Amino acid sequence: MRLVADLIVGGLAAGALYGLMALGLVLIYKTTDVVNFGHADMAMLSTFIAYALHVQAGWALVPAVFGAVAFAALLGVLMERAVMKPARDRKATVLGLVVATLGMALILNGTAGIIWGHDVKSFPYVASGAPLQVGGVVIPRDQIFNLAVGVGLAAGLHSFFRFSNVGVAMRATISNRTAASLMGIPVSRMFVLSWAIGAALGAVAGMLAAPTLFLEPNRMVDLLIKGFAAAVLGGFTSMPGAVVGGLGLGLLENFVGAYVSLDLKDTFAFLLIVVVLAVRPEGLLGRPVRKRV
Amino acid sequence: MRDRVLQAAVAAVVALLPAIVPGYYLYVLTLGMIWAVAAVGLNVLTGFTGQISIGHAGFVGIGAYTSALLALKVGWPFWMTLPAAGFLTAATGWLLGVPALRLSGPYLAIATLGFGTAVSQVLLKWERLTGGYMGLKPPRPSLGSWTLAGDTALYYLTAGVLASMTLAATNLVRSPVGRAFVAVRDSEAAAQASGIDPARTKTLAFAVSAFYAGIAGALYAHMVGYVSPSDFNLLISIFLMSAIVIGGLASIPGSVAGAVVLTVGFQLLSGVRDLRTVVYGLALVLTVIFIPGGLWRATARWRAAGRQRIMVRPSVVEKDHAAS
Amino acid sequence: MALDRVSLEVEEGRIVGLIGPNGAGKTTLLNAISRFCDPAGGHIRFGGTDLLGCRPHEIVGYGIARTFQGAEIFPSMSVEDNVLVGLHAQHRVNVWSAALRPPRGHGEEHWMRERATDVMEMLGLAALAAVPAGALNFMLRKRVDLARALVSHPRLLLLDEPAAGLTLEESGQLGQTLRRVRDRYECSLLLVEHDMALVMDVCEQIVVLDFGRVIASGPPEAVRSDPAVIEAYLGEVTRA
Numbered sequence: 001m002r003l004v005a006d007l008i009v010g011g012l013a014a015g016a017l018y019g020l021m022a023l024g025l026v027l028i029y030k031t032t033d034v035v036n037f038g039h040a041d042m043a044m045l046s047t048f049i050a051y052a053l054h055v056q057a058g059w060a061l062v063p064a065v066f067g068a069v070a071f072a073a074l075l076g077v078l079m080e081r082a083v084m085k086p087a088r089d090r091k092a093t094v095l096g097l098v099v100a101t102l103g104m105a106l107i108l109n110g111t112a113g114i115i116w117g118h119d120v121k122s123f124p125y126v127a128s129g130a131p132l133q134v135g136g137v138v139i140p141r142d143q144i145f146n147l148a149v150g151v152g153l154a155a156g157l158h159s160f161f162r163f164s165n166v167g168v169a170m171r172a173t174i175s176n177r178t179a180a181s182l183m184g185i186p187v188s189r190m191f192v193l194s195w196a197i198g199a200a201l202g203a204v205a206g207m208l209a210a211p212t213l214f215l216e217p218n219r220m221v222d223l224l225i226k227g228f229a230a231a232v233l234g235g236f237t238s239m240p241g242a243v244v245g246g247l248g249l250g251l252l253e254n255f256v257g258a259y260v261s262l263d264l265k266d267t268f269a270f271l272l273i274v275v276v277l278a279v280r281p282e283g284l285l286g287r288p289v290r291k292r293v
Numbered sequence: 294m295r296d297r298v299l300q301a302a303v304a305a306v307v308a309l310l311p312a313i314v315p316g317y318y319l320y321v322l323t324l325g326m327i328w329a330v331a332a333v334g335l336n337v338l339t340g341f342t343g344q345i346s347i348g349h350a351g352f353v354g355i356g357a358y359t360s361a362l363l364a365l366k367v368g369w370p371f372w373m374t375l376p377a378a379g380f381l382t383a384a385t386g387w388l389l390g391v392p393a394l395r396l397s398g399p400y401l402a403i404a405t406l407g408f409g410t411a412v413s414q415v416l417l418k419w420e421r422l423t424g425g426y427m428g429l430k431p432p433r434p435s436l437g438s439w440t441l442a443g444d445t446a447l448y449y450l451t452a453g454v455l456a457s458m459t460l461a462a463t464n465l466v467r468s469p470v471g472r473a474f475v476a477v478r479d480s481e482a483a484a485q486a487s488g489i490d491p492a493r494t495k496t497l498a499f500a501v502s503a504f505y506a507g508i509a510g511a512l513y514a515h516m517v518g519y520v521s522p523s524d525f526n527l528l529i530s531i532f533l534m535s536a537i538v539i540g541g542l543a544s545i546p547g548s549v550a551g552a553v554v555l556t557v558g559f560q561l562l563s564g565v566r567d568l569r570t571v572v573y574g575l576a577l578v579l580t581v582i583f584i585p586g587g588l589w590r591a592t593a594r595w596r597a598a599g600r601q602r603i604m605v606r607p608s609v610v611e612k613d614h615a616a617s
Numbered sequence: 618m619a620l621d622r623v624s625l626e627v628e629e630g631r632i633v634g635l636i637g638p639n640g641a642g643k644t645t646l647l648n649a650i651s652r653f654c655d656p657a658g659g660h661i662r663f664g665g666t667d668l669l670g671c672r673p674h675e676i677v678g679y680g681i682a683r684t685f686q687g688a689e690i691f692p693s694m695s696v697e698d699n700v701l702v703g704l705h706a707q708h709r710v711n712v713w714s715a716a717l718r719p720p721r722g723h724g725e726e727h728w729m730r731e732r733a734t735d736v737m738e739m740l741g742l743a744a745l746a747a748v749p750a751g752a753l754n755f756m757l758r759k760r761v762d763l764a765r766a767l768v769s770h771p772r773l774l775l776l777d778e779p780a781a782g783l784t785l786e787e788s789g790q791l792g793q794t795l796r797r798v799r800d801r802y803e804c805s806l807l808l809v810e811h812d813m814a815l816v817m818d819v820c821e822q823i824v825v826l827d828f829g830r831v832i833a834s835g836p837p838e839a840v841r842s843d844p845a846v847i848e849a850y851l852g853e854v855t856r857a
Contacts, residue, residue, distance in 0.1 A: 035399035037347070037406075086582045093585075094398040095345050099538050100581040102347070102531050106574025113567030217567075221527060225410055228403050236400070267414040273407035277400060278392030461716040468715035469705065469726075476691050476702045483689035485673040486651060486682065487765060488706025497712065543693070 005137040007254045013143035015250020016150025020205035021227025022234060022242035023154060024198035030174045030237060031194035034084060034097045038105035040224030042079070042199050043206030044217060045108045046072035048116055050207055051123055051215055061124060065207055069200050076199030079104060080192045112217040120219075123210035146208050153201065154243045161239075170194065202227075229269040232276050235283025245283065307452050311445045319444045325556035326448075326455045327512045332536040332552035333462045333545055334505020339534075340543035341466055342498035343478030344393065345402040348409020349533045352503045354416055354525030356382040356510025358423060361431035361520055371434035371515055375454075378511035379504045386503020390496035409530045416522035428521030431514045447516050454512060455549070458505060463545050465501070474498055475543075532559070535573060539580050541587025550589055623659075624831055625824050627773065632799055632806040634820035636813070638849055641826040643809040644686065647775050650807075651683045652676050663773065677706045680772035684765075686781060688758040692751025696742055696761055699750050700733040703765035736768045739801065740794065755782050767798060774798070776808040780815045788812055792819040817841070825849065 021039065028036050036042075050068035053059045059067070079101075087100050127145035131138050161167040172180040173190040181187045205227075206220060213219050230249045234241025249269065257265030276283060311319055335349050360378040363369045369377070389408055396404055416423045423429065434441045434450060441447055465471050476484040477494045484491060514520045532555065540551020555573075562569035584591045623646055627633050635643050648654045650661055652673045661668040663679055671679070682703070691699050708729070737743045740760045745753070750761050759779065766774060779795070780788040792815055799806055810816050816823060816837075823840045825833040833843040840846055 029399070035402060037402070083578055083582070090582060090585065092581055095339065095343075095542070096538075096581045096585055098345060098347075098399060098402050099534060100578050102534065103574045103577030103581065106531065106570050106577065108574075110567040110570030110572075110574060113570065225407065228406070232400075232403060263418045267411055267418070270407040270411035270414065274392060274404055274411070277396055277404045281395050281400065464719055465712070465716040469701070469708065469710045470712055470715040472694070472698055472702055473705060475694060476705075479691035479693055480689045482653070482685060483691065483762070483765065484702070485653075486677065486685075486689075487703045487769070488674050488677040489702070490672070490674045501712065 003258070007258055008251065009137065009139050009143055009147075011251035011254035012247055013146045013250070014254070015230070015247035016147045017205045017209050017223070017246070018226040018230040018249050019150050019243040019246025020153060020201050020208075021223055022230035022246050023157065023239060024201035024205075025227055025231050026234070026236060026239055026242045027157075027194050027201070028198040029231075030239075031170065032080070032084065032191050033094075034101065036079075036198070037098060037101040037224070038079070038108060039198070039202050039227060040206075040220040041105040041108040041112075041217075042072060042075050043202035043223065044215075044220040045112050046075065046199070046203035047123065047206040047210045047215060047220075048112050051116075051121060051210075054124070055121075061126060065126060068207060069203050072199040072203030073196040075108075076195035076197070077192050079199070080195040084195075085188070085191070109217050116215075116217070118216055118218075121215040123207070123215045125211045126208065142208075142211065149204065149208065150243070150246070153204065154239075157197070157201075157239070166193070225273075226269050229273045229276075232273050233283055238283070241283055311448055316444045319448050321557055321560045322553070323444070323448045323451045323516055324513075324560070325553035326451045327509050327516060328533065328536065328556050329549040329552035330455055330458050330512065331506045331509035332533055332540070332548040333459055334502040334509070335533050336537045336540075336543065336545065336548040337462060337466065337474070337505070338498050338502035340537055340541075340548075341471065341478065342474040342495060344495060344498060345398070346405040346502070347402050347527075347530050347534060348405035348407070348412070349502075349506055350525040350527070350529035351409035351412030352382050352386060352506030353510040353513065353529070353533075354412050354520075354522070355385055355503075356507030357514040357520045357525065358416060358429070358510075359507065360511035361429045361514045362422065364431045364515070365429060370436070371432075371511075372436065374515075375508060375511045379507040382507025382510065383500045383504035386506075387496050387500040389503075390499030393499065394492050394495055406527070406530075409525075410527055413522045413526045416525070423522070426521060426523070428519055428524075429514075430519050433518065434515045451512055451516065454508065458508065459545060459549060462505075466543075466545065470497075532573070535577050537587075539576055539588055541589035544587060544589045547587050547589030551587070623826065623829055625834075627805050627807050628822070629772070629805055630799070630803060631821050632795065632808070632819055634816040634823045635807060635809045635826060636811070636816055636823060637826035637832075640828075642829045643826055644777055646826070647683065647777050647807070647809050650676075651681065651775055674706075677769055677771070680769075681775065682766035682769050682771035682773075683775035684759070684762045684777055684779065686777040688755060688762045690750045690753075690758050690761050690765070692749065694750055695747050696737065696750050696753070696764075697730075697733055697746040699761050700736060700742075700764045700768050701729055703768040704729050704732065706769065732770075733764075733768055736764045739797065740764050740767075756784075756787055759783070763798075767802065770802055771804050773805045773807065776806060776810075778809055778811065780810055780812040788815050791815060795819050 021043070025036060025039055028034060046068045049071045050064045053067050054061050054064035083100055083104055084097065087097055092100065125142045127141045129141050131140045132144060161171050169180070169185045170190050170193065172183070172185055173187050177187055205223065209220070209223055213223070226249060230246035231242050232245070233248055234243070234245030249272065252272070253265055253268050256268050310322065314322070331349065331353050335346060338344050338346055356378040359381045360374040363374040363377055364371065393401055393404060417425055434447070441450055466474065473484070473489045473494050476487065476489055477491045481491050513524070536551040536555045537548050539555065540549070541547025559569065562572065580587065623642065625635075625646070635646065637643055645654065649656045650668065652668060652671050663681060666679060668676065668679065691702060694702070734743065734746070737746055740763060742757070742760055742764055745757070750758065753761065759782070763776070763779070780791055783791065795806060795808075796819060798804070808816075808820070820837060822835065823837055824831055825840060825843070825846050827849040832845045832849055833840050
């Protein structure tokens with residue numbers, strides 16, 4: 001029973017991070033039609049910025065984290081303005097856009113390698129301290145924190161879309177770009193904004209995952225694939241679906257690891273992607289993808 | 294005419310290179326030609342049929358391990374393991390093609406990415422069969438008692454395989470089968486109305502493409518003499534994708550040129566890996582933005598300089614239509 | 618599904634026009650016949666077969682070809698290759714033989730090229746055979762679409778708004794072309810069209826559809842004066 005509770009809490013905590021990755025991916029996809037294969041490398045580089053500010057420049061952890069989030073947002077703006085927009089303006093195909101994000105992933109990955117090398121670095125937990133005891137179940141503080149941040153950011157984003165003017169303008173852009181631009185919504189600024197928010201969400205996930213993953217340029221690829229799996233599970237077009245998909249993936253993966261095979265735990269996300277896409281491409285909460293005739 | 298001359302010149306250079314180029318560079322060129330086989334196959338799938346694959350190294354890995362295991366555990370000679378690797382990988386490609394049918398664009402990219410990563414994970418974890426991260430050491434290719442061990446012999450063997458695979462791909466894409474590939478890519482509706490079954494066509498493209506990857510994998514296993522799961526990871530899939538994007542989508546010679554140039558660059562820059570990663574990323578981004586047709590097409594005018602060629606400008610077309 | 622109780626027959630060798638106000642279900646009907654969408658019930662018989670069991674790519678094998686409203690072409694292929702795709706159902710090429718022998722100039726493709734040239738000449742595309750179809754203007758694209766459909770020598774040719782996007786003069790030419798097509802290839806034509814001048818000029822029978830129902834059917838003169846038709850069209854005017 002204790003084991004099951006541990007698995008649930010641990011699964012949800014990890015799942016919250018997958019959900020954050022997925023949320024950023026889905027937001028960017030819904031607004032701009034681009035699946036960002038550079039998402040993990042953007043998160044990785046941002047985490048390195050936090051590392052540089054905190055460990056190398058001696059800032060306190062919290063300002064360093066906020067600094068890294070700001071950096072991530074700028075990186076998102078740069079991606080949209082310097083890469084995606086020029087590519088779109090030149091009528092790049094879907095393949096071209098996907099390849100451009102892959103290219104950016106390589107550039108960021110190599111840059112991090114040049115600056116920080118490939119020695120594995122440790123990154124501190126944002127929430128530390130003695131684990132909490134809830135009814136006989138021992139819960140590490142960082143797990144609670146991850147879950148709270150994940151759910152909190154998702155809820156915050158939800159109310160942003162719901163209640164703020166900019167959020168509503170973004171939703172309009174998502175549902176009908178042409179109509180939105182006819183109504184005077186600056187669509188291209190919405191593109192930039194979704195890249196900035198998406199990248200910031202990824203950076204948060206990266207920084208929360210870094211203490212357990214450790215910090216090294218190539219270590220966050222897994223997070224990308226988990227993010228994809230979560231997004232696909234949730235339907236890739238649904239933001240609540242991304243969060244639910246992330247939590248679901250975290251749980252499933254933990255139980256598969258405990259009861260089926262630990263080896264399968266790492267492969268599970270990939271299998272899930274292939275199976276979900278094959279059986280129910282629209283995911284758990286997404287709408288069916290309609291084909292044009 | 295100019296094409297013939299170019300082909301003859303390329304053939305002569307390829308044949309004479311071993312006399313001039315030192316052993317190590319010959320080995321690098323051999324590697325380049327192996328990846329060229331895989332790149333040609335990937336271009337049939339992605340360039341011609343329009344199906345993205347960001348997990349193609351997975352197919353290459355399946356081919357490499359199939360050939361290595363057949364040689365090591367069953368004792369088959371190379372001339373049997375090579376086609377066996379091709380066919381088994383083609384079957385895998387066909388199977389992956391079935392779920393891929395319902396997906397397009399970015400979804401297919403994600404699914405194939407998942408597939409590629411899953412293959413290298415399975416190769417890593419299935420230790421009893423694959424030796425895990427220790428990898429396998431397949432023997433050099435041999436024919437009867439004659440073993441091809443030297444760099445030169447391996448170079449010629451690979452060049453021969455690449456030449457025949459390239460020729461076959463060129464024939465294929467110009468045949469009605471190739472027309473069906475492009476038709477499905479350009480307009481699925483019009484293709485269907487013409488009697489083309491998009492599902493069958495796409496799975497066929499997956500199978501053909503995987504066949505090429507399987508052959509490349511088998512060549513790789515026996516040329517290098519060592520395979521491990523990390524030889525077929527995501528980075529290699531991205532590398533293959535880069536080769537066809539930079540060389541030229543839907544261009545067979547472009548795939549070969551792209552793969553050879555990128556492999557040589559890859560080896561030359563192996564001392565500065567991170568810089569290499571940045572350079573390759575930059576090349577990809579710049580290609581997508583500035584020369585979306587790839588280098589082969591960008592240099593077409595230069596190559597066709599001597600050829601008489603009717604340039605079709607929209608104005609000519611308009612005039613024609615007004616006259617009719 | 619938008620359709621309801623449509624009932625329609627096309628006699629062999631006739632040019633039939635399918636008209637009706639927007640939203641009447643004309644294109645849906647065409648899509649149902651060519652199997653791009655499913656009706657909720659009923660039958661689509663052609664000759665002796667019920668087409669409802671067919672998938673879209675099998676239709677051309679029964680002798681039904683179609684064009685598309687937006688001119689679906691293969692932009693990267695030459696005009697000639699576009700037309701050759703239309704012959705896909707009429708020959709089987711296996712992957713091995715395709716890969717193992719050089720493609721140009723062998724006997725099997727000879728008749729295909731002849732047939733393609735024949736169609737291109739008739740539609741005035743012969744001079745453009747080598748031009749990439751994507752470089753053509755809209756009207757020529759529509760002709761390429763038509764040529765691709767026609768090259769299979771269908772018994773029934775479905776045309777989805779062949780005159781849409783054409784100038785007055787161009788649609789006048791189109792009428793002649795369609796008659797020539799019918800005479801030359803001895804096929805039936807079913808066209809969905811908004812251009813009344815063209816429909817009245819070229820069609821021998823007109824079927825009027827409104828809200829998924831056939832409200833009139835017959836020769837042009839009879840349909841033109843049918844009160845139900847006038848009501849449907851005038852109704853549309855008042856609605857608008």
